[in-house]
Amino acid sequence: MxxxxxxxxxxxxxxxxxxxxxxxxxxxxxxxxxxxxxxxxxxxxxxxxxxxxxxxxxxxxxxxxxxxxxxxxxxxxxxxxxxxxxxxxxxxxxxxxxxxxxxxxxxxxxxxxxxxxxxxxxxxxxxxxxxxxxxxxVGRYKFRVIKQTVFFDDLPEAFDGFTFTHISDIHCGSFDDKEKIQHAIDVINDQESDLLLFTGDLVNSLANEMDPWLATFQGIREHKYGKFSVLGNHDYGEYVEWDTAAQKENNFKEIKDLHPKMGFSLLLNEKMWIEKEGQRIAIVGVENWGVKFKKVGDLNKATSGVAAEDFKILLSHDPSHWDAEVVSHPKNVQLMLAGHTHGAQFGIEIPGIIKWSPIQYVYKQWAGLYKTAGRYLYVNRGFGYHAYPGRVGIWPEITVFELKRRKN
Structure with a gap:
């Protein structure tokens, strides 16, 4: 029918x-x-x-x-x-x-x-x-840098003015222009941020999609406080058919192994502390957790040993995780970074006038900064593209954050 x-x-x-x-x-x-x-x-x-x-x-x-x-x-x-x-x-x-x-x-x-x-x-x-x-x-490689300053009451003083670059949804298997990707890597490096964070979907499905691009992404410079990453729904190899479970598991292992080859510390339901001038913040990373997608992220495990008053940046690929679990979690996540939606790679954005994409009828938070009870979720529009080999009105994004302590 x-x-x-x-x-x-x-x-x-x-x-x-x-x-x-x-x-x-x-x-x-x-x-x-x-x-x-x-x-x-x-x-x-x-x-x-x-x-x-x-x-x-x-x-x-x-x-x-x-x-x-x-x-x-x-x-x-x-x-x-x-x-x-x-x-x-x-x-x-x-x-x-x-x-x-x-x-x-x-x-x-x-x-x-x-x-x-x-x-x-x-x-x-x-x-x-x-x-x-x-x-x-043009649109699929029309990279733009978005500057975002976020204020917090409980940000440690040593981190006032701390900067980090956020990218998401690389989808390297879709690329076909090394010059354009190299330009994007150069733009990332030019930001001179203190830290780099990546929120998943390195590939479309297969680890070997990164073979032509590994050297290019290895060109992302070292950041003073490191480079951290998590997995997205496409990184589990679930959108292709496998002859055996062992093949699927081997592909998954190879995808995880790509992260350290690129200089990233892959966080699998765990945390890392960033220290500066005797103070610290936690970078918390969970595996994919989505209302309509794979649910293997374990926020309780990832925040083990972290107090509610500690300042935390959570990396979680799917923004639906925010309302479903994160915003009400007792560990008090101050800032969550996500991606996943790509902004549907189609929409209209004119700052202060209109912000529309068909993806907003599926995801409540789909692009940009959202605030709930003094805490923040940021949804990156994505670095790459998937399915439709283009972008209309929703351009590929490199986001640069500055954390600021709110003055009383």
Missing amino acids: RWIILILFLVLLEFYSYQALSNLTKNRWIIIAYALFTLVAIGMIAYGFLSFDRSVGQNKTLMMAIALVLLLYMPKLVITIFLFVEDAARLIIGVCNYFVSAAQIEGEFLPERRKFVTQVALGVAAIPFLSIIHGIA
Whole structure:
């Protein structure tokens, strides 16, 4: 039934898109070219999905198929909405004319489709079409640095002005441009932060995805107070099919081993203390814990030996962990860092005016800083990309925090 509904929906999109084109032009060659383009695109989409190998996971062919789905059908969806609404209006006008002045009706029951509406529909549809192209060509590597200053009453005085860089969701298996990634690494190094923190999803699924990129990420400079990391849901190899449990476990071990090769201290439900001028704060890292994803994070274990009054930065990949467990935890986590959502890699952000992404209907906290009872959650928009090989309006992020002690 789901397949039938999907096919009928796609037929509806094609019907209205053809209606728009034929209403705009009667040129036979333009219509033929449009039909050929559509058939070729559908063929490439079908090949991308049908050739998907679950033992390998996401590859470039599948990502291109997903890109073509968006490129082909998002504009057609816009066109369909416009023309469907116009058809509803035409039907209402036709019915009113029939009953009010039936004797005067001549010709067609429905009023003629207005060319102006078609032109507006095509103009609006061009926005997602061009945005998706920009997202693939430019947006996925449009790294931006976000500066974030956060104030705390209980921050140890020695850490007033302490800085750290936060990255998340590398997804190295999606990359295809070493020059752009090297630029991003250079940007990270240029921040000259005291500490570097990474909140998971190093790969899409397989450890060998990092092989072409390991040397590049080893170029992240040493930070005075270290580099710490945790795992994300994609780091457990659960989105591919394995012949044996031993293969899956070996892949997981290799992914964990990548972290020290990159100079990261991987925190697996544990903590590390950062000391400065005789005072200290705890860097707490849990394995993945998500309401709708793998739940292996153990916050109780990770905070063992940490007092409620100690200052803590928690690394937890999935922001749903915050409301589900962290914000009410007796150990009083002052700041949690997460990622996972990517901001859906699609949305609109104009500071102070609008912040929207479809992911907000799934995650309450999906990008940026959130405050609850004097404590903070920050959700990073992600360093890399996954599935759709692009970003529209939600750019890849490198975040630089400055911790400040609030003056009484």
